Amino acid sequence: MDEARARDVLAAAKVLPGPAREARLLALGENAVFAAGDLVVKVGRDATLLDRARRELDIAGWLAGADVPAVRAAEPEPLLVDGHPVTVWHRLPDPVRPAEPRDLARLLRIVHALPAPPVPLPPRDLLGGVERWLRLAGRAIAPEDAAYLRERRDGFAAAAAALTPRLTPGPIHGDALPRNVHIGPDGPVLVDLETFSADLREHDLVVMALSRDRYGLPAEAYDSFTDAYGWDVREWEGCAVLRGARETASCAWVAQHAPSNPAALAEFGRRVASLRDGDETVRWYPF
16 A cells, blocks of 8 residues: 555545645554544555554554553444444644653552453464465565564464463553654653554563663663663563574565565574574564
8 A cells, every 4th residue: 555545535524624735744554544623534554454454443442441551543433434443533733852761660550550451452462473474475485484483373373373472361452652642731742553462461561671682772871771660570580492493584574575665685684694503692672
C-alpha cells in the first residue's frame, strides 16, 4: 500500500472534517497514519489486519477505563473501506520533548500492574513473522542464511516456551520502546497499542536491554530505565533466550526489505554474520 492508495481509502472513509488530500501523513508502514484537525486516522494495509484493528480499539477502551495514560479512540469500531481497516483516534497535543527510557519505564510499571483485561489478548508471537519475512526476502539473501534463521527461530521458540518468569505474567505492550511514548503537556502517554499481548512481562524489558547492547543506547540511559522500573531484566536467567528470539525476529524483519533496498541488504548481512559468529558486541542500526 503506497501513500496514494492510502489517501484514496481515507477519502472514501469520510471520517475527516476536511479533504483527505490535505491530511498530513505521519507514518507509512503496515498502517498509513494521517492527521487532520483533532483526529488521527490509521489505514491498515489489507483486510487481514481488521481483527487486530478491532482488538486495538478494545484495548484502548480498556486502558481508558483503567485511567492508564494512553492514546484514546475517537470511534469504538473499525471501518472496512475498500478492503482496508480504518480506525479513528483523538490527536495528541504536540510533544513538549522527546520521550526518554525512564518515561517508558514508568508507563510499563502501570501496565504491568494491571489485571487481565476483559479483552482477550493473544500471546506475544515474537517469531511468528519470520517465515513471511524470509519468503519476502526471496533470492536476495543466501539460502543458507534463511535456513540458519529458521533453525534459530525453532530453537528459541522451544526455549522461550520453557522459561520460568521472574515477574507475574499478564498484559504487556509488546513493542516497548521510547518511540511508542508521547510526551504531552500532561506527561507521558502510551501509543501504538497493536502489539498488546498477555505474556511474560519480561518481554517488555528485554527490548531496552537489546537497545543497549545492539543499538547504541547509552549505558546511563539504560540505567535510568531500570532505576525507574525497579529491576534489571539482565539479572534473570531467561533474558538471553528472549533476547535471542528478538534478535532472530529483527534480523528476519530486515531481510524482507533486501530485494529492493541495498542498505537493508547490507544491514541484514551485518546482523546475520554477528549472530553466526556469536558476537554480541556488533552494533546494529535501526531500519
